[in-house]
Amino acid sequence: RFAQRLQAPATILVGDFGGGTSDFSVLRFDPAAGRAVPLGHAGVGIAGDQFDYRIIDRVVSPELGRDGTYRIMGGAALPVPIEWYASLARWHRLSLMRTPQTLRAIAEVARTASDPAKLNALAMLVADQQGQALYRAVGAAKSALSAADSTVLRFSYKDIRIERAIARAEFESWIAPDLAQFDAAIGEALANAGLTEDGIDRVFLTGGTSFVPAVRALFVDRFGAARVDRGGEFVSVAEGLALMGR
Structure with a gap:
C-alpha cells in the first residue's frame, strides 16, 4: 500500500x-x-520480544526471587540459579521449565532461600501455566509506553502480586x-x-x-x-x- x-x-x-x-x-x-x-x-x-525480555528482567524477575540467595547444608549463601529467569523471560522457553525435575529444584532452593515466598511464587507461576498471562501484562505495559510517559505493570495470580510503575525514559534506558x-x-x-x-x-x-x-x-x-x-x-x-x- x-x-x-x-x-x-x-x-x-x-x-x-x-x-x-x-x-x-x-x-x-x-x-x-x-x-x-x-x-x-x-x-x-x-x-519486540527482546523489549519484553528487558521488562521481565528489570521488573518481574526480581519479584520472583532472582536476586535472592540460598544455602546448601548451612554453607555460604549462593545466588539463586539465574537460568530459571533466563527461561522466564523467553516465552518459548518457559514451558520447558514445567518439568518435575525443575519444579523440585525450585522447591528445594526455596527451603533455604533468603526470600522463599518469591521462589514459591515462581514455581506456582510455572506449574499453573501462567506465563502467557504474564506476557500479556508485560506487552500491555510496553504498548502503553508508546503513547504515555509512564505506565504501571500489573500482574496478579493467586498470591502473586506485581505492580510497578515504569517511566518511558527508564524503559528506553533498558532497551x-x-x-x-x-x-x-x-x-x-x-x-x-x-x-x-x-x-x-x-x-x-x-x-x-x-x-x-x-x-x-x-x-x-x-x-x-x-x-x-x-x-x-x-x-x-x-x-x-x-x-x-x-
Whole structure:
C-alpha cells in the first residue's frame, strides 16, 4: 500500500520489525513499472520480544526471587540459579521449565532461600501455566509506553502480586543496547546498498515495534521526520503478499 502511493521512482529504506527479528532493506521502487529492485539488506535477531525480555528482567524477575540467595547444608549463601529467569523471560522457553525435575529444584532452593515466598511464587507461576498471562501484562505495559510517559505493570495470580510503575525514559534506558543493534544494522543496510542517508528518499516502518518512540527516533535522527512514514504496522506484509499474488 505504501508503494502504491508513490508518484515517482524512489529509493526506500524499509524497517520491518517482526516478533523475533528485525530486517532493514533498501529498495528502488518504480511505480510505473510496478516493480522493486533490492539494493541492500541487513538484519538482527531481536525485535519486540527482546523489549519484553528487558521488562521481565528489570521488573518481574526480581519479584520472583532472582536476586535472592540460598544455602546448601548451612554453607555460604549462593545466588539463586539465574537460568530459571533466563527461561522466564523467553516465552518459548518457559514451558520447558514445567518439568518435575525443575519444579523440585525450585522447591528445594526455596527451603533455604533468603526470600522463599518469591521462589514459591515462581514455581506456582510455572506449574499453573501462567506465563502467557504474564506476557500479556508485560506487552500491555510496553504498548502503553508508546503513547504515555509512564505506565504501571500489573500482574496478579493467586498470591502473586506485581505492580510497578515504569517511566518511558527508564524503559528506553533498558532497551538502549537493542536500539544500538538496530542502528548498526541500518548503517549496514545502507553500506550494502552503497548509499548514505542522503540517498534515501523515503523510510517506511512496519511491525508493532515501530510504535516504540525510541525506535522511530532512530530513523528520524538519521533521515529527518519528513522522510519517515509508517502504516498498517500489523498487516502491511500480508497486504504486500496479497498484492503480489494478484
